[in-house]
Amino acid sequence: MGNTLDIIIVCILRIFVLLYLYQTLYLLVGLFCKPKRFVAENFHRYAVLISARNERAVIANLIESIKNQDYASELVDIFVVADNCTDDTAVVARQAGAIVFERYDEQQKGKGYALNYLLGMIKQQYGPDYYEGYFVFDADNILEKDYISQMNTVFDNGYSLVTSYRNSKNYSDNWITSGYGLWFLREARYLNNARMILGASCVVSGTGFLVHKDIIKRNGGWNCFLLTEDIQFSTENIIRGDKIGYCADAMFYDEQPVRFIDSWNQRLRWSKGFYQVFFRYGRDLIKKIFIEFKFSCYDMFMTLLPGLLVTVLIILACLGVVVAEDTSSKILMDSLTSLALYSVVASYVSFFVMGLITTLTEWKNIYCNTRKKVFYLFTFPIFMFTYLPISIVALFAKIHWKPIPHSVAVTANQIKGQ
Template sequence: MLELISYFNFVLALTISAAYFYQLVYLMYGLVSLRKPWIFVAQKQHRYAVMISARNEEEVIGELIGSLTSQNYPRELLDIYVVADNCTDDTAGAARRAGATVYERFDTVHKGKGYALGYLLHELKADIGESGYDGFFVFDADNIIAPNFVNEMNKVFDTGDYQALTSYRNSKNFADNWISAGYGLWFMREARFLNFPRMLIGTNCAISGTGFLISAEVVQQNGGWPYHLLTEDIEFSANCALKGQRIGYCETAVLYDEQPVTFKQSWDQRLRWSKGFYQVDFKYGLSLLKGCFTNKTNKFSCYDMLMTVAPGMLLTLVMLAMNLMLLVTCFTEPAYIARRIFHEASGAVISAIVMFYISLFTFGAATTITEWKKIAATTKQKIFYTFTFPLFLFTYVPIAIVALVRKVEWRPIKHTAMSAAQVPGMRSAMAEEATRS
């Protein structure tokens, strides 16, 4: 019995470690590749449409549109569209006053960003036609983007090598508390130690919610935006891996995103993300697994995306649950057997928790060190939040369990009005841009 438990724990730990070992290779790439390995120079300035899905975002939508109309890019080549989705406030009016073209949508059955983007693309096709734009940007209403964002994205897009691009996601409110800092480090880690290495080795990057660009060609091939799962961004990324459509990354295109600061908001948001990952895994998991062996051009991209959506945490939870159950039941056994079971099971539980914390702390510390100058916080805050980062991710454990059994729907998150001048990173970017001009 004890030998079987020990063997099970060893095999499961070895399997998880082997499956995600490649991310340690990504970590090494992110640490040692300090010099930018690519320089892009655009030969053409393309025409783009900006798509913003907004629900009751009256307070913040104007700041995003203001940062878009202030871009260091020809204004006539950047059209801004907002879909006011089931709004009960004056989001539509605020967006129009800021300079956007607004479409209002009311559909309480098909709710969520994916449906809203699909609706907007359908309306644009009817009003402008399929050849109106070279690409489509997607932003969330609470974003503020750096003055050179579109120009930098255009440089990479103009190479013609990528059908979609993602950007560098920074935070408007990193230092508010351990929750907002947890989000901030996670997105910076995603940029530095996932998409940056992916770009280096030539495999597919992954879209992350906001601040991305899709080519008009892909939109036409897909017949619009047919991605309606709770995590439509990951669904799109998985589909690109399967189809061989390349997603690139532009490190110099920076956006600032507002993070939740209350645990209730964070719980609701991450519950939706967790449920959405399960949905993507259920819909695309087998195809991605097959693609790891049969895809002619994207075998590793399929594997990378499979590991991204795979419920690896559930395997860890299975191991923890089994050992905790043994700890409870061992007291019904004779004393000498109970001691041996307790030693084996408790050791496995403690070891799993410690290793989990160490690995997450390592990623958090590496991110803090490499992105130090980009983090808008004091030195003490940066150090403190590096230690709380694993605790933030530990809270995914109950979220992952609840997401398995509960029906989850998209819920709006209240955002706080913050001007571009109030965002520390934006202040320096605006000052730099003013100096150039």
């Protein structure tokens, strides 16, 4: 029996290694290859879209960082949709210099609905072709001074969808904020950056991206309303054959939840949203993989693949073998205990190495003291382990969009001065 179970485990591990082997190439490319850089010949007119719900504490800082860009101010207009607000977000945004629309709809909640409403108002008042591209930000974001000019270089070189380098406003707060921050840094350099260098499609992650007007016109506005509208948007465009670009030199900052309950709620929505996208688009991605041999569709499929669900199925399969072999409960427990311990240790080491490589290579972009940078290497795997119960609950729970409170009102210079 022991030999049978060992053979099953080894075969499963080999399959997983083969499926994710391409990410080793991503790692090597991220380590040793320089990011792609472009030069712009044209300066395009942009609209900045911000969906905000009760964000009076932070939205003025974002608007200020947009107005202080080194890009021609007459080519950038800032639009805010104050979405179901119960505070004076709209007033604060107007005073800061944004064009503000107020939306009240308790039936259609979420960023996707708010963006679609805002695009509809812009189309109605300015027409569908006035702006060549649309930036999308969350109200808690802060932009580096050259953000728009850097994004314009990639946009001007033929990329109709462009994402950017996501950093953290409050990396140093605790093990939760650093866990988010380290993952986003890893995503920027060792996923999207590597994809861009290799000519594959990148993936939009939440906020900080640019969309060509033709994409918006083709979609009739913003047509993604699942719990993770960003992942749905990426998946739909990759299936259509659009390539999402990445600008390594365009950096913005994002606020991460400090309290575990807020992190739980946010990641519960993300996990449920990933399941929604996987089960809605998984079949289409598989068709593209095997019929048209689209690597970006394979990459997207592996990004969406619910690893927890696969792991549970593997354990159940092993259990089935044990029962079929009529093995004693002691052998069963020993086998499953060994499998669980191996999985925990291997996962901890993998996450630690992932965090270590990212921390060393992105050291200058992590704004906290050296002691915390080192300490958070050891808590990063723990942060990632907390996805386990979140993913289990997300499989069965009925989840609705909930706002995450933001309160870190700082400038880019203040972030870097920590």
